[in-house]
Amino acid sequence: MNLKEEIIKLKEELDVTLVAHFYQRDEVFELADITGDSLELAKRAKATDSKFIVFCGVGFMGESVKVMSPEKTVLMPKIACCAMARMIDEGYYEENLVKINEAGISNDDILPITYINSSAAVKARVGKMGGMVCTSSNAYKIIEKGLKSGKKIFFVPDRCLGQNFAKSLNLKSAIVGDGSDLKEADIICYNGFCSVHQQFTVEDIEFYREKYPDILIAVHPECDPKVCDASDFVGSTSQLITYIKELPEDQKVAVGTEFNMVNRLRTKNTYILSSTKPECPTMNETTLQDVYNTLKSIKDDNIIKETEIVVSEENIKYARLALERMFEV
CATH class of the missing domain: 3.40.50 (Rossmann fold)
Structure with missing residues (x-):
């Protein structure tokens, strides 16, 4: 049995939900029960009945799950750090x-x-x-x-x-x-x-507009204001996905956001708005082996201390208050 099959088997045996952010490696993303952007993942993880949430992403995201669901045990196969x-x-x-x-x-x-x-x-x-x-x-x-x-x-x-x-x-x-x-x-x-979104430049946009006069440019608002000003569409991760999926298949689009996500959007007429690969290094730290090790530690009732997300009661209280004010709006 290979690693992927072992992970699927452990998921079936355990009271666990595997969660992965859009920017995760394909092999990790494909095995997740829930995928999405950071806040969506925290909300959907809260709605599950699972005792254990195994979260594949970066540290602040795992903390958001814990803040919203303090009763759950939140584990991260790799507590990677978001540079921002x-x-x-x-x-x-x-x-x-x-x-x-x-x-x-x-x-x-x-x-x-x-x-x-x-x-x-x-x-x-x-x-x-x-x-x-x-x-x-x-x-x-x-x-x-x-x-x-x-x-x-x-x-x-x-x-x-x-x-x-x-x-x-x-x-x-x-x-x-x-x-x-x-x-x-x-x-x-x-x-x-964001170090990834700082890679996109106005020169990149000019290159694509010269090469494909009818191309559309879609970028994330974490990009430099000059890049956003020169683009046709500026939107969050989920908004970019919706915008691009609704385009006619023959409409070319260059996208300014993380490589793994763009690579999954559609197979034709979609380009990365950069001469270098805009891949988030910390989002790519989590491997299938890490996921397996975490699931196995749950099964063996021997959770790896370094994988558990712990947030103080005071920080949960006030961070949750800040989140709840957002939900009210």
Whole structure:
């Protein structure tokens, strides 16, 4: 029996749901019971009756499942790190607040909003300050709701998302630490970014438009604002999937997001918007062997300590509050 067959057999025997993000390797993705983007996975994992959730993705995603389903045992075959999420922690969050205060803006005049790509600890800090979580697909609604408070939005950790959404809403944005005027901004952005989506450039778009005059360009809002401005469609992971699947088969499209996902979209007339392979290295760390080892540890009642996601009760409480405020919107 090969590794794939062993995994299928263990899944049938155990009270477990195998979950995988869109960016996972094909061999892992294909075996998952639930696939999707980060928030969708947390919501669907919560809805299962399984005692064990085996989550294939990056650390902050496993934490989101634990925050929403603290009664479940959440295991990650590989607790890989999202580079963007790692750019901010509680310490950096506080340092940025100090810089904002030094610019003449008090905490009482700030409403923090954190992108889902952040740790439970950061989400909890945002929740304590009355803030919310957002995703790339609902950020417009969340920011619009936040602005009704009359406060400035402190958007963490992705500056590109913050800038792109500010521009789409005809608002002013500024980045902490780059010398821009924070007092003039409606949305103050933390200076983080996604290393994969930074690979796409306006030059890439120009190359494809010159080669295929009728081609469409579709990108993720984690891309640089200049890239988003030059594209035909900007949308979240799920929005990109819907947009591309609804295109006529003969319509060429170049896509600016992670390689594994784009590669699965459709077989014809779909191109990667990059001269290099935009593959998320940490999303590709999880292997079939890792999945098997985790499932086997459940069967043997000998869970590998390093695979279990643990979040403190306080962080669960306040991170969940930030998530619930998003769901209300």
